[in-house]
Amino acid sequence: MFKKTLIAVSLAATSLASTSVLALEKVDLLIKNATVLTMDQEKTVFNNGLVAVKENKIFAVTDGSDVKDYLAAKVIDANGDIVLPGLINTHTHVSMTVFRSMADDVPDRLHRYIFPLEKKLVSRDMVRIGAQLGNVEMLKGGVTTYADMYYFEDEVAKTVDQIGMRAVLGETVIKFPVADAANADEGIQYALDFIKEYKDHPRITPAFAPHAPYTNTTETLQKITKLSLEHDVPVMIHLAESERENQVIAERSGGKTPVGYMADIGALTPNLVGAHVINVDDNDIALLKKHDVGIAHNMSANIKSAKGVSPALKMFDDGLRIGLGTDGPMSGNTISTIDEFNQVAKVHKLVNKDRAAMPPMKVIEMATIGAARALHMEDTIGSLETGKLADIIIIDTTAPNMVPVYNPYSALVYSAYATNVKHTIVAGKLLMEDRNMLTVDEDAIREEALKFADKVRKTVVESGEVVQ
């Protein structure tokens, strides 16, 4: 706002005769007549507000009274629709879309089903095809930034670059042989090469992704911690997720919890993002806070696998860095953060036996600025404020499930579908307009995914080797 006023004044001073024209602020995109949820510190809401975008950044967010001061290359009249920061999915495995709806309810599924399945089918092609499909699903569901953990992350990176989204991409490190590495050290080297290649990309943050504490050795975890600090990149890990993890880590560490063990070995740093974080006690929570660790809360996947409910509400209220994630499409199973809203709000009420617990405002906070904090990106994304990157979504409020809107937070959390997202903007660029993808060919992506699914069916499902 300050900048805008300055310019207007200076133009007016130099050419009084044509003030009315010259005083106009030229912007690339203007969203007007919007219910703007800024998600700034004060949770400012503008009922008839505007958001102005210049290049890849937010130039102004106002109550709309200055709407006539802008000359915009592109104008979106929101006509009362809800405008909020792009959603940030703090945890997924995007390429696994191609396996979705297989063997959903198999006990001990990760070890009995998913790891063997991946051994057979993970490849560069699979990663690319799955990521393309998942990117479309997320972008159409209002996700503008996501954090991914998988193999061949350089393939995921290419798809993110192409579609125009923002992502933190973690290359997996795990102690047994996988598709892109024979052991943990090869995984680390793969990650280092990937980090080198993408370290300066404007929208992609390369990262390490040690699978979990119990599927890596102490030495590997310490090595990654050291490298992540040297290269200043994130480390994403599944943390305090399962009983099996509890047992293995307790045996390894003389009875420690996974978080306690990670603290002991020096692996809790501000670069770490832990996914799930279900099995934690008050001491663990204090450790996570002390070390400024980010946390991805994946309600839908955690209750589907009957793993339990993370004390996410307590961690949020205690000021930890925590945001919503969907987990992968074999786990959640959809990967649009909006699909979590309803369950996050309601299941925390259920387990806290309090209908006032986890109100919609907190859910939206955990999907936007909270998720940005979880990824340590709150300085650049997560709220609509002047100077931040222009990652913005617009929610259609004319769909019958969204009528009427007395409280926009409630409407988003209790009523909205991912398909109610009308436009998605990343770095100031419209990537989805009126639900049409502008940077990729959705039909071609679907056809390729369906073709790959046929291969999956033939090689796995029909062989009978894997339980359906």
Place this chain on the structure above:
Amino acid sequence: MFKKTLIAVSLAATSLASTSVLALEKVDLLIKNATVLTMDQEKTVFNNGLVAVKENKIFAVTDGSDVKDYLAAKVIDANGDIVLPGLINTHTHVSMTVFRSMADDVPDRLHRYIFPLEKKLVSRDMVRIGAQLGNVEMLKGGVTTYADMYYFEDEVAKTVDQIGMRAVLGETVIKFPVADAANADEGIQYALDFIKEYKDHPRITPAFAPHAPYTNTTETLQKITKLSLEHDVPVMIHLAESERENQVIAERSGGKTPVGYMADIGALTPNLVGAHVINVDDNDIALLKKHDVGIAHNMSANIKSAKGVSPALKMFDDGLRIGLGTDGPMSGNTISTIDEFNQVAKVHKLVNKDRAAMPPMKVIEMATIGAARALHMEDTIGSLETGKLADIIIIDTTAPNMVPVYNPYSALVYSAYATNVKHTIVAGKLLMEDRNMLTVDEDAIREEALKFADKVRKTVVESGEVVQ
């Protein structure tokens, strides 16, 4: 199938010269190339099947090998999409759409907020406007039949008649003055008049809806039970839902549970449909089974209000008549049954600590034939079988969240949005085609609802009398 063969043979016998033409079976609607989930006794699935419709009934459901035997006035090529019976929402308050997103998380909300709100604003107009909006939402979400409890149900009936849906409409009886009756006896008379008017409607079943055991006297409950048996109409009631109900009924009955009390006073009959049924013990469940009572399971609303989780899985496994409901739009808050699927599957896994509990097949059963059984309508709706009423929905499997489909039940339960419903057919008539409403003007309905919402805002929200 039997009938079809007979006709073809007889035609062939009378006119050998034109067998190839005359042998064609004339039908009104043919859905071909479909993944058909019949939800019949054997849960038959046809991967490339067809459904043929004549007038308002299903004429044939086959594996598709006989597709060339039909001459159809209208053909829908499903192109692999999922076809299943229309969803049956066993419990809602459709007209309350106009209040959606108000004061969602207020403790003791029904008594502190909703009853006072209704006292101010319920009217014939409100009931009509809200029902029109809710009908569109449900039909677009694949609900072909719903069970409603509210006031001025004759107004709801008019909207159902117009749009072409199927419904069981229960006129509320409650002991305090409400918009359409000064007391319970007036409510009963209102219901009797409504029953008289709609008793022979082909798609509308009029019913009594005593609000709950604790909001009616024993005498009223007994009177309604007697009248419902005389008139052969359903009785819908909120049952075993809240702590307040437990307390009032225990005081009234010398310590009985709500279900035990209802059994004692003779109010458990095969005409009864109880909504919620959360606070029940094994004895209560046995009573509900013995008296053949129908049950509406409303997961989403029950956890949002922190009331707890109904033992719906146990009741289903014990063979009780139980189906999914959404509760009203101030409670759930959306009213498409698809929105329940995810939560029903996952929350039962969570509370049972078993990821194999409540598999997708059971969820779909509780949304279709199970829900039909809950409403005692399983002879006419709830599955795709020859001779049943042609209530059918088609789910788009090209949307990114629905790709790929290895298991159609999993895809529906864990991935589908209400907006993935592509076509909705009731009584053989297409009511929504490619997401366009064919029998009502969706825009006009929305505009009227928004206008009413402005009135609500002015008279209630802005007055500050009601907590927002």
